[in-house]
Amino acid sequence: MDPAAKKLALRAINYGLHILTSTNGTEYGAGGVNWISQASFDPPLVMAAVKADSGSAAIIGETGTFAVNVLGADQLDIGKAFFRSTSVEGDQINGHGFEAGPETGAPLLTETAYWFECRVTDTVARGDHTVYVAEVVNAGVRDESVTPLVLRDTGMNYGG
Amino acid sequence: MDPAAKKLALRAINYGLHILTSTNGTEYGAGGVNWISQASFDPPLVMAAVKADSGSAAIIGETGTFAVNVLGADQLDIGKAFFRSTSVEGDQINGHGFEAGPETGAPLLTETAYWFECRVTDTVARGDHTVYVAEVVNAGVRDESVTPLVLRDTGMNYGG
Numbered sequence: 001m002d003p004a005a006k007k008l009a010l011r012a013i014n015y016g017l018h019i020l021t022s023t024n025g026t027e028y029g030a031g032g033v034n035w036i037s038q039a040s041f042d043p044p045l046v047m048a049a050v051k052a053d054s055g056s057a058a059i060i061g062e063t064g065t066f067a068v069n070v071l072g073a074d075q076l077d078i079g080k081a082f083f084r085s086t087s088v089e090g091d092q093i094n095g096h097g098f099e100a101g102p103e104t105g106a107p108l109l110t111e112t113a114y115w116f117e118c119r120v121t122d123t124v125a126r127g128d129h130t131v132y133v134a135e136v137v138n139a140g141v142r143d144e145s146v147t148p149l150v151l152r153d154t155g156m157n158y159g160g
Numbered sequence: 161m162d163p164a165a166k167k168l169a170l171r172a173i174n175y176g177l178h179i180l181t182s183t184n185g186t187e188y189g190a191g192g193v194n195w196i197s198q199a200s201f202d203p204p205l206v207m208a209a210v211k212a213d214s215g216s217a218a219i220i221g222e223t224g225t226f227a228v229n230v231l232g233a234d235q236l237d238i239g240k241a242f243f244r245s246t247s248v249e250g251d252q253i254n255g256h257g258f259e260a261g262p263e264t265g266a267p268l269l270t271e272t273a274y275w276f277e278c279r280v281t282d283t284v285a286r287g288d289h290t291v292y293v294a295e296v297v298n299a300g301v302r303d304e305s306v307t308p309l310v311l312r313d314t315g316m317n318y319g320g
Binding site: 001002005006008009010012013014015016018034035036037038039040041042043044045046047049070113114115116121122124126127128129131133136137138139140141144147148149150151152159160 | 273293297300319
């Protein structure tokens, strides 16, 4: 396999950008994640790949829950705040307001328009990211006029 | 959970559109699939969710292999040709030219710019779509100037 072709072909997959959050009640995980997709209508499942050695993966492994906050087209700045380590002060996580998800406690960013909470059903720990297949157990929309961000449009990518 | 909120929140995830193909040497599967994402850099893994009762899932279950052809921004017409049952005549599949993938035999569409071949490592058969985690074993680029299609831009969606 030609490594350059592999990189280009895998970067051809289009993604949004999401803040994937978790908590065990004491520690918090929150990171920008693009490797997310729905995986079933009934039951409603998603699949997400999270860096295996991350704090988020440790918390999800412990709690079996996480939340996904979908960034809008003009919210790359929020995404960038979650490309670094997680810091919670009061009702702010990495400088952005949040509230606890009703089902999981995972942080829901109050600035993002769409969110869902997930309970892990299956875990595939094979690569440098762990795949979680998870049932969507709660969801909300703060502003349905918001168009979700397309990662390619930002000039950034994560893949290849 | 509010079903309307669940639908809107899950439809907020952005996707491309891909033709996912497979063959056991006799039968062929080929369908438009958006629920695809990378899942690891090393080894290079992807995750794809394929309708559990489809011919493609039957073939992938048998062979453990498939290929992904990434549609370009102006190739929705090709996508639509794969929203129906699969038909192979000579070197055409659903009316579009293909060649056999070198590693898997799965059809590679000659009109699409980016492709990769995959070997399944893990299967999660939980919902109405089956999740395949698969290693990318071969990849190619026919035209790196092509911008991949964003499903939302077509006005179509599959999710919710």
